Structure formats: C-alpha cells, structure tokens
Amino acid sequence: MKPKEIHILLVEDNEGDIVLTREALDEGRIKNSISVVRDGWEAIQYLEKNEGYEDAIEPDLVLLDINLPKMNGHKVLQHIKTHDELKHIPVIMLTTSSDDVDIIKSYKNHSNCYITKPVDINSFIDVISTIEDFWISIVQLPPKTN
C-alpha cells in the first residue's frame, strides 16, 4: 500500500495561526500539502474551482476557522454541507471560540468535529498531530473521484 499523501485546505485569516498550523503539520508523520485561503468567500471560490482556482486540488480535509472576513465559518460550513459535490469532505472547525452557541451551530450544520484552539503551543501541536493521526491515518476518507 503506497503511503497516502493528503491535501488540507486551511481557511484562516490570522497569519500567526497559519504559521503555527503549518509548523505543527510539518512536525507530523504524514506527508501532506496545504492550501491556505484567508476568508470565507475565497474558501468557496477555491472549493467550487471558480475563476482563479481552476487548478485547485480538491482537499481531503478542511480546517475551518469561524471568525473570518467577508463570510464567516458557519456560512462556509453551511455551503459545503448543502452542496452535493462538496458535502463528503470532512470539515473540522478549528477556532478560538469555546462558545456553546458556536459549537451547537457547527454540529447542526454537520461539521465533522469541533476543536477549540489550545493556547499553549505544545498542546496546539499535539492537537494538530492528533487531527492528522485520526483523520489521515485512522479514518478512511472517501476516495477521490477525479
């Protein structure tokens, strides 16, 4: 069995978090590639392969922040989970919010899981590598059609 190479779409506007997430994913054992988009609207453009994103790679996993410019994470999640060609992609809410309202809303919109970003750097790295482990090594993701 050849090792999986998976592609992650990170929807995040905070440069610091982008760096941190990249660092954490680099430390992981699994080979991966990341595309980063910095607002909700861009995320949709990417997923729909609209103008400017014709060559976008379909992600195996989406890491989605809630607090985003133009279009917030809830709206992006709703879009993904209500469109046939996108709804099979696992979406992980990765956000600073620990508000019950956000958590409930995310699961009602069929988010695959909800994670509050840990403040401590080591915990953050742990969480990211756990995500990697679980969603990439343990879980069987839907095979790509293209």
Add this chain to the structure above:
Amino acid sequence: MITLKKIWRWYKHKVTENCTDDLVAITSLVYWQNKLFAASVIYLIPLSLMTVIPGLYMVYVEGLFGLFISDIVTIAVVLSVAFYSGWEVKTRKILFNGALYLTSTVLLFYLGSFGPGLLYLLAITVFVVLSLGKVYGYTAVGLNILICAAIGTLIYYDYGNFEIIHGYGVDTWIAVSTNLIFLSAVSVYIIPILFDGLQTAIIRENNLRTDLELEEAQLNQTVDKLNEKNQELEQFAYSISHDLKEPLRMVKSFMGLLQKKYGKKLDEKADQYIHFAVDGADRMQLLIDDLLDYSRVGRSGTEKVSVDFNSVLEDVEQNLGALITQHEAEIHIEHTLPDVSVFRQEIIRVFQNLISNGIKFHKPGEKPIIHIICTDKQTHWQFEVRDNGIGIPEENLNEIFEIFRRLHSGSEYPGTGIGLAITKKIIDRHGGKLWVESEVDTGSTFYFTLKK
C-alpha cells in the same frame, strides 16, 4: 319597580346632561359648581312637587292668588331649567335662582317672618354663591337689601292689606331683616374664601400630580437608559475579552515556539526573559478568561427550569473532586435539598465557587470542613455554605464581591478574584440576595437566597 327606577335614572341623566358642561375639566371649580347645581335641581323638583300641591290647594282656598301664580311660575321655570335643552348652564342657574327669589319675595310679602320667606332668601343667597360665585353672591345680598327695604317701606306707609303690614312695626322689621342681610352677607363673604382655598388645593394637587408623572416618566427613561448602558457594557466586556484572546494567544504561542525551537541556542538570561513573558501572558490569559466568564453570566439560557439541588451538589462534588481529594476536605449536606427553579449551570457555578473558596482558604494544618444548610423561609429558600477556614477580616467584608478583588497574594492563595463577583452576578440575576458572615480564624458562612 323596575320602570320607576328606569324613569328615575333617565330623569337624573337628563337633568345632569342639561345642567352640566362636559367641556369643563374635573379639576376646575366650575365643574363642581355645575355638579352641585345639577344635584340640587334633581332633588328639588320631586320635593317641591310634593309640598307645592297641598300648598296650592291652601292658597286657593285662602284666596291668595298672588302666591298661587308665583308658585305656578316658579314650577314652570324650574321644569324648563331641568328639561329645556336650548340654554347654557349659566342661564339655567340665573333662571333657577331668579324663580326661587320670586317665590320667596312673594311669600315674604304675604306671610312676613311667619312664613318661610326670610329663610328662603338666606338659603337662595347661599345657593347663588355656591352655584354662580362671588359676584352673583353680592348681587343677591344687594337684592336682599332691596327686598327688605321695599317691604319696610310698605310697612311704613301701611300699604296693602296683608298680615305682615299689620303685624310689624318698622323697627321690628328692621331688626329682623338686618339679621337676614347680615347673615347672607357673611355667607357670601366666607363661602368664596373656602372655595378659593379648595380650588388652590385642587390646582396644587393637580400640578403635583403632573410633576410626579413627569418625574416618574423621566425616572423610567433613566432606568431604561441605564439598563441599555449596562447591556452595552456587558457586551463590550464580552467582545473586548473575546478579542483580546486572539493577540494574546499569538504572544503565548510564538513565545512557546521560540523556546521550543531556539531554546537551546539562547543563554540563561534569554530563557528567563521568555519565562517572564510567558508567565505574564498566562496571567493575562486567566484574567481574560475570568472576565469572559463574568460577562457570560446571563448569556446562556432564558428559561429557568426546576432543578433538584441534590443532583447539583453531586455535580459540584464531582467537578471539585481533585481539590477535595487534595485537601482531604469534608462536605456535609445537612438535609435533603429542595427542587428550585433556576438556571442549572449557573447554580452549579455558585456552589462550586463557594465550596472551592471554603477549601482553598482553609487553616494551615487543618482539614477543611464545609457544611451546606438549606432553610425554608416560606417565600424563598436560604442556603448556607459554612467553612472552618481562615475567615475574612471585618473591614474587608464589603469588598470581597467586587470583581478582581483579592485579599491575598497570588503566592499565598492563587486566583484572580473573579469567583465571588460571578457568584454575586448569578444570584442577582436570580433575584436573590448574597451576603457573608465571618470571623477571622473561625471561618466564613456565605448565605444566599432563591425565590421559591
């Protein structure tokens, strides 16, 4: 019987309608003057009809035709005043009083002071003042003087053939009639004074009421504004603490990353600097989290539900498990606890804060023992959380519920000083009271009430 009642009601309604003026405000004196006038007319008509019929028979038999005619005219006028709808109230009053004047003058002429004429004159004067006011009152007094003088003149010239002329000397008449004039003048003088006082009082009361209503409206407005400001402030605290988290996380994360990746390349001093930066960020993190907690009270849930407090305490003991084990604390619940309608999570928070404080502030070398006591106070439940800890000095008792208020240094007893502020906010939100009794070195008892 019912029809009689109906007729009476119709009659009252009709007379009141004709003899009062809807446009006059209830607070003005005229309103009450009209009311009095209407009531007088209402009751005078049936009463006078009852007495006038035998009277008419008598004067007919005695041949006193002048009296007969004046009675008929008076009745006609009074009935018109009551039922004819084309006149103003003032006209009615003048006509009414004029008719009474006619009767009493004629009575006086025929019967002198043997009849009720003088008494009538006095009564009419009073009624004129009451229903028409001071100026008409003095006119009535003048009229009284004229009538008395006219009768006196008749007596002097021995004119006519009536009893009064023969029964009196001029001096007797003067003695009797001056009394009437004096009394009527006094009435006209005194009654308006009384009325003026009354009206001033009415106006003043009315002004007071208006002022009061205005003040109340302003007060309500202020309260509304205050509530709005308060909400804004809470929203502000919430967003600020929420937004502060993000940059703080960056500081912490990258400090951490710096240490993790380059720690080995730096010297001891740099390590120490990083340590202080991280520690500062950690403490700020705690403060922000607490502030966020504080501003979150009341944001969750809008409906209270009936909650079994025994299960609340079970949850609390479970949440505090580590702390309880660490300090070998004992928690005694005195009785079975009641069900109370509350926001469950918030009440868990209250017990958790109070109990953990009781454990945290224990006396060195002594096991913390906490008692939970519930008392039925009829309209509400009173809860006590009693500890055997270090106690609170009396001078600090008032400040402990303030936000971020700490009585001890962080190295002695860790914490940010938010717990009791949150507890107070929660109890306030439930409409209860929270207070403390404490003695240094003996322990503290926190009390709070919850409505049944």
